[in-house]
Amino acid sequence: MKQTVMGIYIVQPEGSDAAEELVDIRVVIEGTEVLRSLRNVTVALAMLFGLIYGLNFSYPRELKATSEVIQKVFFNLDGHKLSPKVHALKNKMLE
Structure with a gap:
């Protein structure tokens, strides 16, 4: 995550099945985790774009x-x- 410019990470426990419910969704900007424990990927994407737009990032x-x-x-x-x-x-x- 430290090398990520911007991204959404889906964190699941080791050994969990990909079909299981997602455990933790995080938003990372410039290597720093800025949001965590989001409900789903859609919310994470909206939050990421809100941050980009609101903070005037490129x-x-x-x-x-x-x-x-x-x-x-x-x-x-x-x-x-x-x-x-x-x-x-x-x-x-x-x-």
Whole structure:
């Protein structure tokens, strides 16, 4: 986790089955665990994006397009300014 720029971690006890209920979901920013014991991955994703947006962080370069789609298409935050790639994807989704 210490080398993670931004991420969501799902922590399960050793030896648990992947189909079992998730035990602990954590949000990490710049190697620091900022949230833990979240209910599900959806809540963790919303909280991560809330932190990114509220604290005015930049998205990691490798996840820029993915982050833009989640923020602007799914969360409708600043949704009127889309990059050409994201705009094309949005149009295809609406067909």
